[in-house]
Amino acid sequence: MQTRDPATDAGYTERIAFVVELAEHLHAYGTTAQRLEGAIESVAKRLGLECEPWVNPTGMILAFSDHARPAGESDTTRVIRVGLGDTDLYKLCEVDRIAEDVMAGRVQIAAGREALRALDRPAGWRGKAMQLLGFGMASAAVAGLLRLPWLDIATAGVIGLLIGLLDIVAQKRPRLSEASDALAGLVAGAVAIAVSGFVAPLNLNTVIIASLIVLLPGMALTNAVNELTSRHLVSGTARFAGALTTILKLTIGTAIALSVAGLLGLEPAVRASRPQPDWVVWCALAVGAFAFAVLFRAHRRDYPLVMAAAAGGYLISRYGGEAFGPQAGVFLAALAMTAAGNAYARWVNRPGALIRLPGIIMLVPGSIALRGVISLVQAQDIGAGQDAAMAALNTLMALLAGLLFGNLLVSARRNL
Numbered sequence: 001m002q003t004r005d006p007a008t009d010a011g012y013t014e015r016i017a018f019v020v021e022l023a024e025h026l027h028a029y030g031t032t033a034q035r036l037e038g039a040i041e042s043v044a045k046r047l048g049l050e051c052e053p054w055v056n057p058t059g060m061i062l063a064f065s066d067h068a069r070p071a072g073e074s075d076t077t078r079v080i081r082v083g084l085g086d087t088d089l090y091k092l093c094e095v096d097r098i099a100e101d102v103m104a105g106r107v108q109i110a111a112g113r114e115a116l117r118a119l120d121r122p123a124g125w126r127g128k129a130m131q132l133l134g135f136g137m138a139s140a141a142v143a144g145l146l147r148l149p150w151l152d153i154a155t156a157g158v159i160g161l162l163i164g165l166l167d168i169v170a171q172k173r174p175r176l177s178e179a180s181d182a183l184a185g186l187v188a189g190a191v192a193i194a195v196s197g198f199v200a201p202l203n204l205n206t207v208i209i210a211s212l213i214v215l216l217p218g219m220a221l222t223n224a225v226n227e228l229t230s231r232h233l234v235s236g237t238a239r240f241a242g243a244l245t246t247i248l249k250l251t252i253g254t255a256i257a258l259s260v261a262g263l264l265g266l267e268p269a270v271r272a273s274r275p276q277p278d279w280v281v282w283c284a285l286a287v288g289a290f291a292f293a294v295l296f297r298a299h300r301r302d303y304p305l306v307m308a309a310a311a312g313g314y315l316i317s318r319y320g321g322e323a324f325g326p327q328a329g330v331f332l333a334a335l336a337m338t339a340a341g342n343a344y345a346r347w348v349n350r351p352g353a354l355i356r357l358p359g360i361i362m363l364v365p366g367s368i369a370l371r372g373v374i375s376l377v378q379a380q381d382i383g384a385g386q387d388a389a390m391a392a393l394n395t396l397m398a399l400l401a402g403l404l405f406g407n408l409l410v411s412a413r414r415n416l
Contacts, residue, residue: 012066015047015048016049016064016076018047018109018112018113019043019047019049019064021116021117022039023036023040023053023055024080025116026039026040026095028085028091030085030357031085032226032227032235033230033235034226034227034230034232036053036415038415039099041053043099043103044064046103048066048067049064050067056235056238057085057235058082058084059079059081060079061077061078062077062078062080064077084242087295087357089298089299089302089306090297090298091297093299093302095119096350098112098116127297131164131168131295132164132168133161133294134291135161135163135214136158136160136161137160137291137294138160138214138292139156139157139159139163139211139214140153140210141284141287141291142284143206143207143284144276144287145281145284145288145314146206147274147276147280148203148206148276149203149273149275151199151202152203152210155207156211159187159191159192159207159208160211160213160214163184163187163211163214164214166183166184166187167180167184182249182252182253183253184212184215185212185251185254185255185256186253186256188208188212188254188257189208189253189257192211193257193258193261194266196269197267200269201270201271202270203274204268208254212250214295215250216247216250217242218361218364219360220240220243221240221243222396222399222403225240225400227239229400229404285314285315289308292361292362293310296361306354309341309355310358312333312359313336313359313361313362316332317329317332317362320332320333326395328398330395330402331399331401333360333363333402334403334406335402335403335406336406337356337360338360338403338405338407338410339407339409339410340355340356341353341354346412352412360399
């Protein structure tokens with residue numbers, strides 16, 4: 001007696017609907033083009049479908065056919081318009097689990113679709129409060145890692161909280177959302193200038209960059225170049241342009257704050273001071289690792305893993321950089337975190353993104369790029385931002401090399 005397979009016994013349109021729903025959710029949770037396309041193809045094949053996906057940061061085209069039917073009879077194309085994805089490790093793991101259950105026949109396709117739709121419930125007040133806290137902790141932690149004085153750390157933390165509040169408010173207001181990055185730069189610049197002008201001198205640009213750390217598109221820049229090297233040219237180019245646009249919007253907001261301060265005759269007092277001892281750096285590392293676990297929306301049971309990955313990537317980069325140079329440290333950290341993420345995915349059968357993403361988040365070059373553009377705008381001289389631009393490029397190349405060779409060192413059996 002032949003055993004029936006629930007995964008392929010469902011109707012043709014039902015199987016397509018599940019793959020489309022799955023693709024939309026994976027895109028929403030920050031999956032890059034090459035990994036998303038690979039995941040869609042493998043799931044569709046397991047459901048008895050042929051699927052040719054084409055993915056970009058704001059849309060997808062999915063062409064389906066059933067190899068059991070005559071050629072051309074079952075051809076179906078879905079064009080899907082989606083928004084920019086945002087990293088959500090908990091929901092990414094849930095989507096992966098649901099897909100595995102459906103492909104294994106443990107869950108019917110209809111039940112799988114319902115489970116996917118259940119993930120669309122908006123976060124409650126507790127989740128929003130944690131995200132707000134994550135913004136503040138991440139900004140203060142980065143300031144601590146840079147050994148800034150206590151006033152600078154406190155200022156960065158307060159600005160981070162204000163930007164987190166702005167982000168929550170903008171989520172339900174499309175017009176505000178379009179300008180939220182510029183408004184965040186304006187808030188960061190205004191508060192930092194006010195503190196340095198009326199309270200005490202600050203490391204002004206560094207405080208602004210630390211307070212904006214969560215909004216910096218360093219991960220987007222990294223993913224863009226990664227997609228380009230994977231020959232996903234349209235997606236990589238679009239993502240790269242989006243990342244540069246975000247940097248420009250943050251810079252515009254900061255430049256407006258500086259210009260208004262100049263018109264009002266307010267001169268911010270600037271100092272260059274990094275007085276903090278090593279114990280502050282270690283505490284900041286722990287706080288920062290926890291903040292990124294919150295901001296990446298990991299499940300509580302995964303907090304230790306995500307925090308260990310974030311701290312591990314930073315420490316490898318730091319000590320590797322001291323031994324072999326800063327770019328070599330970034331390369332070693334990206335190599336180790338990518339290989340560890342792939343190994344975790346192979347052995348535990350869960351998304352390697354739980355290690356890979358937090359492991360490289362503190363290595364991304366977004367802050368260096370923003371510093372270069374701010375310096376360029378302040379000085380109105382191309383040479384002022386040239387050094388920062390080259391540092392960002394070198395960091396990006398080292399990070400990309402680590403990702404590529406990490407995938408060679410431990411191959412990824414899973415696309416997530």
